[in-house]
Structures are given as C-alpha cells and as structure tokens.
Amino acid sequence: MSDTTIRDAATWQLGVPTGYAQRIAHVLAIAGVNQARHTRTRLQRDDDQAREHGPAAIELFEIAVGNQIGAAEDRLEQIVWDNQWALTSALADALTWHDTSEIADQKLTELCDAFAHQWGVNIDTEQMQVGIDPDFDAIGAQSRAQAAALFARQSAAIGIIEDLPLAPEAKPVVGQALLRWRGESLDEAPTYALSSAEQRRAQLDTDLDAAGLTTDDRTRVDFVVDYLTGDTRNIDLLTSPVFVDPGEEARGRIPELLAGFDEGHVTAKQMAAEIAVMTAEDQARVREVGKAIRDGQYPDLQLWPGYADRDKLTEQLSLLAGDVEDLRATADYLAENDISNESPETWGVGDETAATIERLRERSDEIVAAATLQHGLADNGFGFRGQWQVLDDPDGRALACEQRRRLRAALGSDCVEVGIDADLHLLGVDVHAPLVGEGVAQFGQFLVRDLGGVVPGQRVGQRGGQRPLVVPHDLFQPVLGGPDLVADGDLEQFDRGGSVFAGLVVVALEPGARVAGLVDPGDGQHVGDALGVAGRHTELPGRGVADGGVGHGDCLLMGGGGFRD
Known part of the structure; x- marks a missing residue:
C-alpha cells in the first residue's frame, strides 16, 4: 500500500x-x-x-x-x-x-x-x-441549498393541503394561490427566493382572503403553511390544529407501557389514563394483557406490530439534534483554528467526532424508516411523514442555536413536546411544553382533551401552593431557526433541576369526527360526538387532576379489571 x-x-x-x-x-x-x-x-x-x-x-x-x-x-x-x-x-x-x-x-x-x-x-x-476550492462560491451554494429546502417545504405544505377536506368551491382557488406562493419551479435566483419569502407570504394571505374559506379551514391552511416553512411567529402553538388520531398514536406506546406495568414503574391508574384515548375494543385488548401480567403470565406485549412509539421517536430526534450541535461546534473549531499541533491526522478516528458522525448516520436512517414506514402517525401525511422536510436544515440555524442548550439546562432533560405540534420541530421550533410551574419537578403527567389544542392554564396539578405558570410564548418561539431568541430574564423563573411533563392532546382529525377518549362520567363509555369549539375552554366533567394524578373519570376506565392498584 x-x-x-x-x-x-x-x-x-x-x-x-x-x-x-x-x-x-x-x-x-x-x-x-x-x-x-x-x-x-x-x-x-x-x-x-x-x-x-x-x-x-x-x-x-x-x-x-x-x-x-x-x-x-x-x-x-x-x-x-x-x-x-x-x-x-x-x-x-x-x-x-x-x-x-x-x-x-x-x-x-x-x-x-x-x-x-x-x-x-x-x-x-x-x-x-x-x-x-478557493474559486468555489460557498455563499451562493448555501443560498441555493436554503432556497431548495424552502421550495421542498412549500411543496410538502401544498401536498398536505391538497388532502384537507376543504369546500369544493374553495379548493381550486386555494390550490392556485399556493402555487403562486411557491412558484412553478425552483427559483433561479435563490437569494431573491429567500429575501422575498415574507412578501410572497403576505400575497398568499390576500389570495386566501378571496378564496371564501371557513374560519376553521383558513386556520388549518395557515397553520400548515407556516408550520412547515418554519415561521411560527404568528402561531399560538398551544391552540394550533392537531392532525393525529390519539387512539392510533397510543398503540405504538403500549408495549413500553405494559413493560413498565409489569415491572411496577407504571401504575394501574397511569395505564388507565394512557389508554383512555383508545377505542373500547383497543382498551379491551390492552386490559386482557394487563390481566395476564397481573396473574404472573408472560404475554406478548406487541399488540400492534409496526406502530411507531412517538415518545421514542421524539427522544431520537432530540438526541440527533444534540449530536448535530456538537458536530457543528467541531466543524467551526476545525475551520477557525490551527490544529497542526493537535495530531490532525487523528481527528475523526476512534474519537468522539467519529462516534457522533456514526450516531447521526444510524439515527437518521432509523428516523426516516420510522417516519415513512410505521403506523400510528398522522395518516394524512402531516405528522412525521409530511414534516420530514423540516429536517432539511442547510443553514444550520435550527440545530446550532446555543439557546437550545440553555433551554435544556433550564427545563431539565424531559422537555417533552405536546402532540403533533412538536413532531419534527427540533429543526423548526423547539420544545412546546404547554405549562410549566415553579418547582416543575413536582408536576405529574396531565391530559388535556379538546378539539384543537392545549388550553393554557387548565388541568395542572398543584402541590404546596405552587402557582401554575404559563410559559411565555416568546420562550418557545422558533429558537431553532427563528428570529426570536430567549431573553436572559425568562430563564430565571425555571428550576434548573426540574422536568417538564406534557400530556397528549386529544382531538378529532376532522370537525364532527368521533373523538376517541372523551369519557362520560355517568357510565364510563365513550361519547360519540365532539364537544365543539367551546370545549377548548371547558373542563371535561369528572376529569379534574390533583397532584398530577388521575381523576374520577379515569377510575371509571378501570372497571374492566387488569389495571388496579
């Protein structure tokens, strides 16, 4: 050799x-x-x-x-x-x-x-x-990559909106407006494509105003457009539309929950609360396995093979984001420093840089496979599948932001995103825990059920006079790519040793659709109709939460046996 x-x-x-x-x-x-x-x-x-x-x-x-x-x-x-x-x-x-x-x-x-x-x-x-190459136009290539990523995200938004159940007379008008907004093809002048993004978004607003959309449909269209293009400055992520069936999503988490139930880490009440969003038939299947576990048997925990565990996917995305940040720091160091005396021939050989790159390779493949092949995510292509475009981050803002590190330190390692609002926001918008209190480590899991999103200020367990605290919206602005960063003072109100727990947002996929998991406290059966928009601001009967536990409505779900203390 x-x-x-x-x-x-x-x-x-x-x-x-x-x-x-x-x-x-x-x-x-x-x-x-x-x-x-x-x-x-x-x-x-x-x-x-x-x-x-x-x-x-x-x-x-x-x-x-x-x-x-x-x-x-x-x-x-x-x-x-x-x-x-x-x-x-x-x-x-x-x-x-x-x-x-x-x-x-x-x-x-x-x-x-x-x-x-x-x-x-x-x-x-x-x-x-x-x-x-000294003659290579790196800035121009960067602009082209960013413009291509924006075009891909806009195309993903158009594809998703095409599948929304909009009024027949409005749909073609909306389609034409979206094509004008995106353009027929990738702009040959990438710098202009990027600089004119806000102007084109404003024109889209004007075109959509003339489309005759209902208020709810307009909200959905605006949300998809802004969310997928990474501009959430004008979106209240706590009340945004959700595009996932919670009962389907829960199937992917059942094996882990049952394993925890078997090992004693998950209580009967916690299991009951988790499966409350599922259909009666699915709940019965889970309860049968719970009974078998209680009786000392070793049943198969994979009740629905091929369903994604969103908790694990979210964790994988968070780990991937952290590794990209670390590699970005290494890349900057190599570019900005003379390392000729630091054994440059060994960089990336059996060291942390090599391990980071290998983890990124493996996790990227795993996340793509899960996002595109597994069940239990948004069937209309919005969830992990549609949002995969957001992972294309050619300028690195999304994963190189130091503010993200500070948020991690301030909120602890359990910054769990809420529902679909955070599927892939690691590259567009950061953590969206809906409510945090002083002494957040004392807060337990909580469930919120409505038709559109999380309602600030509701359903938070309190102890010892702890005062619920609504997270300032600017704290959860798109600090991973957006223009708004976290003010230094905003971080002081959080306990650095605490953890944030967020519940699953339970909503219907379409207006008027059956809402799985809404519980009638009278007989413990699922109701077959939706609460309507007013439900966003109304506590469900019998679902009060104290000390992060489950209320009377949850206890009714344990009537079938299997999950009892």
Missing part, C-alpha cells in the same frame, strides 16, 4: 471553509480521509507482520483482506446519498480500497465529485488531504 503519512503537518488543511454546510462537509471529509489513512496504515502493518511469519500467515492475511473488501463493496453499493452523515464511512471505505477494488475506485470518484461540486471540498486521494 502507498505511503499515507502526512508529509507536512502545516499543510494538512488547504483553505478555510465558509458557512455551515461547507464546514460540515469539510469535517465529514476530514474524518473519512483520516479513517482511511488509519485503516491503510494498520493493513500495511499487518501485511508486514504476515510476511515475517511466512506463507501460511500471508495466506490468512489475504483471506481476511478479501473478506474486508467484499464487505466494503457491499456497503459502497448501498450508499444512502440523502443521508449526508453516511458519506464519511463511505469515503473511508472507498479511499481504503480504491486501488484494489473497481467498485471502491468508482465510488471514490463519485464521492470526491460530490464533495467538490456541491460544497467545494476537494479530496486529494494521493496525498490524503482535504482542501477548500
């Missing part, structure tokens, strides 16, 4: 990357090159040792190398180009084996071309160096 040492540490990096995307591409390339150098050095050492031990050792070494080449070729033929975090390991494979494998050599050319043409990051495969 060829010499892969760094000949001149001072020239290990050529040029300085500019802008978020080029810097991220730069650090991914550096990690890939360094990993390949490390592997080739190890292989050369193993080859030398085998030759010292004779023909038998050489034969074994060659067999091992052949197996490694075959495995690398399999990986290279399945590169997920849409997952940028996968490019580091692909580059390492291709650069390691390009002189012994045609497949690796071909993929190396493709990878080098992609890094160079898209972000001006040059990879010298002979010198094993990464450089920046």
Whole structure:
C-alpha cells in the first residue's frame, strides 16, 4: 500500500471553509480521509507482520483482506446519498480500497465529485488531504441549498393541503394561490427566493382572503403553511390544529407501557389514563394483557406490530439534534483554528467526532424508516411523514442555536413536546411544553382533551401552593431557526433541576369526527360526538387532576379489571 503519512503537518488543511454546510462537509471529509489513512496504515502493518511469519500467515492475511473488501463493496453499493452523515464511512471505505477494488475506485470518484461540486471540498486521494476550492462560491451554494429546502417545504405544505377536506368551491382557488406562493419551479435566483419569502407570504394571505374559506379551514391552511416553512411567529402553538388520531398514536406506546406495568414503574391508574384515548375494543385488548401480567403470565406485549412509539421517536430526534450541535461546534473549531499541533491526522478516528458522525448516520436512517414506514402517525401525511422536510436544515440555524442548550439546562432533560405540534420541530421550533410551574419537578403527567389544542392554564396539578405558570410564548418561539431568541430574564423563573411533563392532546382529525377518549362520567363509555369549539375552554366533567394524578373519570376506565392498584 502507498505511503499515507502526512508529509507536512502545516499543510494538512488547504483553505478555510465558509458557512455551515461547507464546514460540515469539510469535517465529514476530514474524518473519512483520516479513517482511511488509519485503516491503510494498520493493513500495511499487518501485511508486514504476515510476511515475517511466512506463507501460511500471508495466506490468512489475504483471506481476511478479501473478506474486508467484499464487505466494503457491499456497503459502497448501498450508499444512502440523502443521508449526508453516511458519506464519511463511505469515503473511508472507498479511499481504503480504491486501488484494489473497481467498485471502491468508482465510488471514490463519485464521492470526491460530490464533495467538490456541491460544497467545494476537494479530496486529494494521493496525498490524503482535504482542501477548500478557493474559486468555489460557498455563499451562493448555501443560498441555493436554503432556497431548495424552502421550495421542498412549500411543496410538502401544498401536498398536505391538497388532502384537507376543504369546500369544493374553495379548493381550486386555494390550490392556485399556493402555487403562486411557491412558484412553478425552483427559483433561479435563490437569494431573491429567500429575501422575498415574507412578501410572497403576505400575497398568499390576500389570495386566501378571496378564496371564501371557513374560519376553521383558513386556520388549518395557515397553520400548515407556516408550520412547515418554519415561521411560527404568528402561531399560538398551544391552540394550533392537531392532525393525529390519539387512539392510533397510543398503540405504538403500549408495549413500553405494559413493560413498565409489569415491572411496577407504571401504575394501574397511569395505564388507565394512557389508554383512555383508545377505542373500547383497543382498551379491551390492552386490559386482557394487563390481566395476564397481573396473574404472573408472560404475554406478548406487541399488540400492534409496526406502530411507531412517538415518545421514542421524539427522544431520537432530540438526541440527533444534540449530536448535530456538537458536530457543528467541531466543524467551526476545525475551520477557525490551527490544529497542526493537535495530531490532525487523528481527528475523526476512534474519537468522539467519529462516534457522533456514526450516531447521526444510524439515527437518521432509523428516523426516516420510522417516519415513512410505521403506523400510528398522522395518516394524512402531516405528522412525521409530511414534516420530514423540516429536517432539511442547510443553514444550520435550527440545530446550532446555543439557546437550545440553555433551554435544556433550564427545563431539565424531559422537555417533552405536546402532540403533533412538536413532531419534527427540533429543526423548526423547539420544545412546546404547554405549562410549566415553579418547582416543575413536582408536576405529574396531565391530559388535556379538546378539539384543537392545549388550553393554557387548565388541568395542572398543584402541590404546596405552587402557582401554575404559563410559559411565555416568546420562550418557545422558533429558537431553532427563528428570529426570536430567549431573553436572559425568562430563564430565571425555571428550576434548573426540574422536568417538564406534557400530556397528549386529544382531538378529532376532522370537525364532527368521533373523538376517541372523551369519557362520560355517568357510565364510563365513550361519547360519540365532539364537544365543539367551546370545549377548548371547558373542563371535561369528572376529569379534574390533583397532584398530577388521575381523576374520577379515569377510575371509571378501570372497571374492566387488569389495571388496579
């Protein structure tokens, strides 16, 4: 194998990357090159040792190398180009084996071309160096990427609105207005496309005013448009429309809840409250398993295979966001500092940078698979599926915001988002816990049931005279990408050791649809009609919450047995 040492540490990096995307591409390339150098050095050492031990050792070494080449070729033929975090390991494979494998050599050319043409990051495969093309317009490429991301988000919004049950006479008018707002194709002048976004949104308002939409339909259209394009400045996320069937969503969380019930971490009352949003038939299935667990049996907890656990998905998204923040910090450090005395050839090799990139690769694939293949999310394409466009964050504002770190510290690690309002807001809007009180660690889970969203100030358990506190809206503005940041004083009102617990917003998918989970305190049966808009501001009878526990209405749900203290 060829010499892969760094000949001149001072020239290990050529040029300085500019802008978020080029810097991220730069650090991914550096990690890939360094990993390949490390592997080739190890292989050369193993080859030398085998030759010292004779023909038998050489034969074994060659067999091992052949197996490694075959495995690398399999990986290279399945590169997920849409997952940028996968490019580091692909580059390492291709650069390691390009002189012994045609497949690796071909993929190396493709990878080098992609890094160079898209972000001006040059990879010298002979010198094993990464450089920046001084003639590459990084700012222009950044603008094009942002404009393309905006166009994709606008297209996703149009697709979702097309599926909404709007009035027949208004639907074509709305469709034309949305096409004018987005444009027929990606704008050739990306800077103008970005700078004119607010102007085009204002024109869309005018066009929608003339469409004759009902108040509720207009609210839905405006919400989808602004939410998917990441502009939530004029949206009250606590009362926004919700596009998910809570009973379907609950199916994905049942295995984890039943496991907790079996281990004693989840009480009977908690189980009853969790399954209250489900249909009577689904509740009966869960109760049967609960009875079996209570009787010492070991039943199958996977009652609905293939249903997504939104709690786990939200956690995965939060972890992914934190890793992107960390990698962004590393990319900035590499770009802004001379690390020639910090063993630059080891960056991204068996260190935290390498581990972060690998976690990003794995989590991105897992989240995409869950968002597109699993059940229990918004069937109309809005939830994780429709909002996946929000994960395209070419300017890095969404995941590089230091305010997000401060919110984490202030609110604790359990900043749980409410309902669909937070599906993928890790890249558009941050945490949306609806209510927080002084001493938030003392608050338990609570449920809110209405037809449109969470009502501030309702259904919060209190202890010891704790005063409920409505979170200022500006605290939960889109600090991950939006213009409004958290004021320093706003953070002082929260206990840094506390946790925030948020309940599931229970709503109908369409006006007049059956609301699963509304409980009639008289006989404990589901009511078949919706409460109407007034329900947003009305406590449901028998559903009072004290100390974060469940009220009388919840106890009625335990009548079937299985979940009893």
